Amino acid sequence: MAMFKRWKIRTLTVLFCILTFTTFLCSYTLRDPSFYFFKYAFRLSDNFFSKGACACRHCMTEADDDPWFTERFNQSFHPLLSKRNSLLTEDTYRWWQWLQAERHPANFSDVVDRLFQLIPGEDRYVDAGPERCRTCAVVGNSGNLKDSRYGSLIDSSDFIIRMNQAPTQGFEVDVGSRTTHHVMYPESAVDLDNTTSLVLIPFKTLDLEWIISALTTGYITHTYLPVMSRIQANKDRVLIYSPSFFKYVHEAWLDSHGRYPSTGFLTLIFAMHICDQVSVYGFGADQYGNWHHYWEENHLAGAFRHTGVHDGDYEYNVTLLLADKHKIKLFKGG
Secondary structure, three states, X not given: OHHHHHHHHHHHHHHHHHHHHHHXXXXXXXXXXXXXXXXXXXXXXXXXXXXXXXXXXXXOOOOOOOHHHHHHOOOOOOOEOOOOOOOOOHHHHHHHHHOOOOOOOOOHHHHHHHHOOOOOOOOOOOOOOOOOOOEEEEEOOEHHHOOOOOHHHHHOOOEEEEEOOOOXXXXXXXXXXXXXXXXXXXXXXXXXXXXXXXXXXXXOHHHHHHHHHHOOOOOOOEOOOEOOOOOOOOHHHEEEEOHHHHHHHHHHHXXXXXXXXXXXXXXXHHHHHHOXXXXXXXXXXXXXXXXXXXXXXXXXXXXXXXXXXXXXXXHHHHHHHHHHOOOOEEEOOO
């Protein structure tokens, strides 16, 4: 009897310790949503509820998808150029060269061969399946990020994708501090740290020549505007947005509205093809209807809504529709 009582006391003591520890973890994670235990606890929950398309609780691509989405979302189009998929059809090449009317382009195949002697040429992010749950935060540059306090939520994603200038220093509370991928083109280039992947959107063959130059000798200093001759970036993390994917975004998702898609919309569809869950921040106007960047004052409103080449209203309506269909989560700011 005495042995049974001692066993009972020990059992109760162990159960009490487990309960106390669990309560502490729950309390801590509720105070700090960016705490990684909280994140991975939900990841385990996602695995349990997975329907098979991915390991998340909700996968962007579901078996019972609606016709509007399945008509547009085509996984056979891979967003990144690689050695294996560098060949462009004649139709795609002509469309791509028309974007910025390059008059005397270098031989595309020769430039691509030189490019993949400098940067990795293997296929990336082709691991979609029931074992993967990859979350993406696409962070635009809208003034609606001001006072949003989205920083920790953004930083909790697996991939954090920013574009063009996108400063974070001094804005961490609202926009976060982590960046895994930075999307740019030669005329919007910025220096990056050694851990961030540079995603180049090329509009012409010269842009591919520019990235070769910017990572080596710096001999190109001008495209249609002056550009950075050298760029600080890890060449082993440089990725090239595929012209074929570029054309697919314009035709399938935008029904050819505008001359070509904006960087923001190109980045959104890129994220949808490499991630299982996509959260979008910093798109659209602020709460007063102003269009400006989060690091600018409001008197610069309207700076990036109408550029003459993008159909911003159409792009934003497609983004809203994706959110309404629960394909993405759209955070509209304060």
